[in-house]
Amino acid sequence: MELRVIDKSEAELRIEVAGEDHTFMNVLKGALLEADDVAAATYDVNPEQSGGQTEPILTVKTESGDPLDALEDAADAITEKTTALSDAVRAA
Amino acid sequence: MSEADFDVQYIERDDRSARVLIRGLSPAFANGIRRAMIADVPTFSIDTVRFVENSSVMFDEMLGLRLGLVPLTTPIDDFEIGDEVTLALDVAGPGTAYSGDLVSSEPLVEPADKNVPLIELKEGQRVELEADAVLDTGKEHAKHQGGVSVGYRHLQRVTVEGDLGEFDEEETRILRGVIETEDGEIVPTEAFDHDLSERYPGKEVSVEDVPGAFVFHVETDGSVDVEELIVRAIGTIEERADELRTTIAV
Numbered sequence: 001m002e003l004r005v006i007d008k009s010e011a012e013l014r015i016e017v018a019g020e021d022h023t024f025m026n027v028l029k030g031a032l033l034e035a036d037d038v039a040a041a042t043y044d045v046n047p048e049q050s051g052g053q054t055e056p057i058l059t060v061k062t063e064s065g066d067p068l069d070a071l072e073d074a075a076d077a078i079t080e081k082t083t084a085l086s087d088a089v090r091a092a
Numbered sequence: 093m094s095e096a097d098f099d100v101q102y103i104e105r106d107d108r109s110a111r112v113l114i115r116g117l118s119p120a121f122a123n124g125i126r127r128a129m130i131a132d133v134p135t136f137s138i139d140t141v142r143f144v145e146n147s148s149v150m151f152d153e154m155l156g157l158r159l160g161l162v163p164l165t166t167p168i169d170d171f172e173i174g175d176e177v178t179l180a181l182d183v184a185g186p187g188t189a190y191s192g193d194l195v196s197s198e199p200l201v202e203p204a205d206k207n208v209p210l211i212e213l214k215e216g217q218r219v220e221l222e223a224d225a226v227l228d229t230g231k232e233h234a235k236h237q238g239g240v241s242v243g244y245r246h247l248q249r250v251t252v253e254g255d256l257g258e259f260d261e262e263e264t265r266i267l268r269g270v271i272e273t274e275d276g277e278i279v280p281t282e283a284f285d286h287d288l289s290e291r292y293p294g295k296e297v298s299v300e301d302v303p304g305a306f307v308f309h310v311e312t313d314g315s316v317d318v319e320e321l322i323v324r325a326i327g328t329i330e331e332r333a334d335e336l337r338t339t340i341a342v
Contacts, residue, residue, distance in 0.1 A: 001339055002339070003339050017336075021127075023124050023127040023131065024124065024332045026124060027120050027121055027124035028333075028336070029120065030118050030119075030120030031120075034118075068340060071336070071340060072341075075333045075334070075336045075337040075340070076333075076337070078330070079333045079337075081121065082329055082330035082333065084097075084098055085098050085100075086326050086330075088100040088114075089100050089112075089319060089322050089326070090319070090323060091100070092100035092101060092112070
């Protein structure tokens with residue numbers, strides 16, 4: 001996974017997440033949208049049908065706080081879920 | 093938010109196939125797991141073949157393809173992606189070469205099924221080869237897919253609304269999947285021939301999806317068992333979340 005920041009301001013972040021596909025991006029987007037201070041989150045795997053570019057680009061807007069922190073929190077939230085779910089599956 | 097509220101219940105369970113009800117999932121997460129089970133859990137598969145002799149009716153390439161499709165047992169803990177295991181085959185006709193004739197150099201990695209026919213050999217025909225199996229993911233090539241026919245449906249809640257009118261005609265109501273009754277009983281629709289009018293004769297019923305409850309149908313090719321596949325799939329998502337976190341931190 002390689003990250004490349006395309007655009008960053010106080011409340012908005014556009015970042016390329018190289019090497020990922022819908023499997024992880026949609027989970028990440030879902031986790032971002034569940035956070036309270038995230039105003040909008042989306043990703044695009046073929047931005048503007050640009051020539052050959054197929055690495056997903058994630059866009060995050062926050063209501064308050066740094067979008068990078070929101071991203072980090074979303075990663076934490078995913079880990080928390082996966083750990084709980086693995087345990088639940090093993091226990092069943 | 094306390095999101096970590098999952099409930100996992102096996103409806104049917106076998107080594108290679110199962111139906112699992114998982115509650116508390118978001119649709120995005122459910123689909124992430126499904127996709128990961130298909131494309132991101134690695135299994136061993138033959139990738140390179142060195143032929144010593146092939147006097148059969150098939151070209152080397154055709155045999156190579158068929159060998160690649162043989163599921164091999166994969167203890168994922170003991171190997172890393174890219175690791176190789178060598179197998180050998182030496183069969184002379186008349187007779188059929190089966191996957192069970194493959195001799196592995198590693199007892200942990202061997203054909204999951206012994207009865208996959210590779211080629212029929214006539215008198216005087218012979219195949220001798222050495223093959224390297226490599227550990228990789230379904231994303232790389234479909235032969236590495238551990239999960240075959242992996243999918244999910246919503247759990248459906250059936251509520252009895254009341255009796256049918258005296259002169260109403262009873263109509264069949266076909267439903268597939270798994271239902272939850274009003275008493276919280278989980279019933280696969282096979283139990284009543286997929287027809288709600290069989291289970292609730294003379295009743296008017298309504299059906300709705302249960303939010304966040306997914307019934308996964310998981311079937312593996314034998315390289316890993318069902319639980320392993322699910323846990324691994326969840327693990328690959330976790331790995332990526334961890335990777336994202338460390339990459340952000342840098």
